[in-house]
Amino acid sequence: MTTPTAKPAGPSRVGRKRDHSRDPEILEAALDVLAEVGYEGMTVDMVATRAKAGKATLYRRWPSKAELVIDAIACMKQHPGPGQGQVFLPPDTGTLRGDLVAMVKPKAVSDSNRHLRIMLGVASMISAHPELLEAINDIMLRPRASAYQTVFQRAIERGEIEDGVDVELMSSLGPAMGMFRALYHQKAPSRESMLRLIDHVILPAVGLSAPVESAHE
Amino acid sequence: MTTPTAKPAGPSRVGRKRDHSRDPEILEAALDVLAEVGYEGMTVDMVATRAKAGKATLYRRWPSKAELVIDAIACMKQHPGPGQGQVFLPPDTGTLRGDLVAMVKPKAVSDSNRHLRIMLGVASMISAHPELLEAINDIMLRPRASAYQTVFQRAIERGEIEDGVDVELMSSLGPAMGMFRALYHQKAPSRESMLRLIDHVILPAVGLSAPVESAHE
DNA sequence: TTGTTCCGGAACTGATGAGTCTCGTATATG
């Protein structure tokens, strides 16, 4: 059973090395296609073509289309896309409303839009792949949830709102409305609709009133 | 060009008649499969088998899989399923909270659950088939919206809440949270979560407070 | 009765796409 050529103990050390610097481009291409046509409409050829790679190259790195997609979603946090840093870290503006408004910067909104389209693309996969839901939660939900957590905690500490506010419930309102608009009305969650949600729903729910002059910003 | 046999002016009058009493069963089977595996995972064979019909019978009545699905969704309101009447008509309980709570009866919740699963099943089709979105809105959104409209209007008329409340925004909160829970947490929108939404979000947003004793019901 | 159309069932066709393999080339080890 000692066949040194058939089953090398250590991984092969000979030959050209796999160029892992291409991984991010391939995964990014996969996310693009996913956002555009959804998981079922996406073909491995589309991804390979967009990444200017061979299909065999993809299959050398990921065992199946499903694994590729799961990895692409799982890697979103490490490669958040071109020019996007940490979008959700909340600046301390001194008021709850200021913090909430700062969280719906145009950049954050367009980022959410992409997340949303990717999410809808894999919606049908989720029940069959629980690890996918985990990854999605890690990337799309928990960062926002923790940002909201921080914002509300600050408001509690400065005495602006009372303790005992259901932070989890408040934090879901934004994402839920965004998804709802995206699916039912086929339009991106706009900054305007999010401001309306903040002033007419979230702030009253925590015992604050919207500014009387709700003109702009 | 007068070929009476090739192109009869009136529809054929000879032979066995199409048994349209089977249509509802077929459409119902299509909705079942749709809710279970989504549009892309659904095959015409599955629908035919479940309806105990031949695939040819289906194609004799609908020109394509897409048309079948669109028709199935469009016909939901006429055939709301076994034992389900008009679920959303709001009883007048005398208070806004009473009306809202009455709208999340277990029957209505389970009904919404099925609607939700069907909706997620066709999510990927919607951008390619605008008429599908129309039908979905007719069946799943507008009945609920008009029910909310009535409930809030009654509250305004009895002076319980002030005029000028953003009824549309308030009405989307329930469906949006239901969808969000269904997709992200993979669990049905429960009656309990809806009650939490009513007491902690909707009522405060319209200027009312939840009952101090929020024990049960 | 006879001709026509429907029925459920099943075989068939054609397209599509996941996954594999081959080719010529590039890049690594020894």
Next chain:
DNA sequence: CATATACGAGACTCATCAGTTCCGGAACAA
């Protein structure tokens, strides 16, 4: 240089599924 692997590109296999056609039988019209 010789060997071994990765690369992009594309041909290939094989399974699945939309849509069609055929079958034996039933329903309906003339």
